[in-house]
Amino acid sequence: MKRDDPSKAPRIVVIGGGTGLSVMLRGLKEKPVDITAIVTVADDGGSSGILRNEMQMPPPGDIRNVLTALADVEPLLSKILEYRFQSGTGLAGHSLGNLILAAISDITGDFVTGVKEMNRVFAVRGRVLPASNQAIHLKAEMLDGSIVEGESNIPKAQGVIKRVYIEPPDVSPLEEALQAIREADGIVCGPGSLYTSLLPNLLVPHVVDEIAASQAVKMYICNVMTQPGETDEYSVSDHLKAIHDHVGHPLFDYVIVNNGEIPPEVQARYAEQGAKAVHLDLDEVARQGYRIIADRLVLFKTYLRHDAEKLSDHIYQLVESWMMRKR
Known part of the structure; x- marks a missing residue:
């Protein structure tokens, strides 16, 4: 097959x-x-909780984890998606993958559409859906x-x-x-x-x-x-x-x-x-x-x-x- x-x-x-x-x-x-x-889409802690509250969006963390697991990308890009800022006012604690998903959702105007775009951009093997x-x-x-x-x-x-x-x-x-x-x-x-x-x-x-x-x-x-x-x-x-x-x-x-x-x-x-x-x-x-x-x-x-x-x-x-x- x-x-x-x-x-x-x-x-x-x-x-x-x-x-x-x-x-x-x-x-x-x-x-x-x-x-x-x-x-x-029930997560309310850490980076996901902050983005959920500040951007009035579903929490991206679990979605990002699964997207990264299924993505057909170079190992370095997976590490970039998982990267968590250790310092910086407003940045500390945030995962870069969460911020990217939040940005795409904001650009497309819809969380589900943003997730679908992440599926496409990162060559996900299958589909990830909230x-x-x-x-x-x-x-x-x-x-x-x-x-x-x-x-x-x-x-x-x-x-x-x-x-x-x-x-x-x-x-x-x-x-x-x-x-x-x-x-x-x-x-x-x-x-x-x-x-x-x-x-x-x-x-x-x-x-x-x-x-x-x-x-x-x-x-x-x-x-x-x-x-x-x-x-x-x-x-x-x-x-x-x-x-x-x-x-x-x-x-x-x-x-x-x-x-x-x-x-x-x-x-x-x-x-x-x-x-x-x-x-x-x-x-x-x-x-x-x-x-x-x-x-x-x-x-x-x-x-x-x-x-x-x-x-x-x-x-x-x-x-x-x-x-x-x-x-």
Whole structure:
């Protein structure tokens, strides 16, 4: 199958945000697939939060991360897009890629058009789309009844999350994103922050309805480590239960998890930050009706990351097998 014939390539929609999604996409873009990434617009911290407030635009950070991951450009240009100013009044803390996306959005007069132009200019393999053309405000109701406002503030609250919700609740979904879900052969959710990267996309009206109605194979990629202030002490089934509780029904056919050993010294380093390996309660996951793909899927350099190549192999093989069964 040739990469230059995307009409015959499996169509894969990935949904999420954050670093984990970008890492996975660096591997998936090397497969002969047609990728559409639907990315959260709930970020309100750092450079994204400043641009969101000052320019009244959706936050660019997660979009920029995914654009960079899928861009077919020289490594130096990728580093330029990721470059973050360390000094300068008004510049310190800003990512150059965020500023470029803000500028293109301002020039074209529309955030979605700006993202599309970035897709074209940086030769993105596939498409990157925001879940909505509007910035979303994320809020969390904690177990003690308190409300935490803002995506960046939710983990800092260090409480137990009961549920998250978006405002406005009737935010308009991007029609192109819904159409991509309808046409998909495979739909992948994650990896990424459960409450602040994945669920904000699923809470956009009609997104879950389209996923549920789709005949595509649907996969959830579970995080390797818990996230302090979000998923403390969570097992794999706890992640799935949280999604089920928010959307009202099961969404996935397969759950992809890491079962590789994490070295004790790496676990100790993460424990200092309050994180630990997600407990693999695979019997409970299977009891809930999910099929499980378990493999050694982690690499460790400075941080634990999914092995993008192996993870992409599993995704591609699942989609290919699913398509063969449908023929």
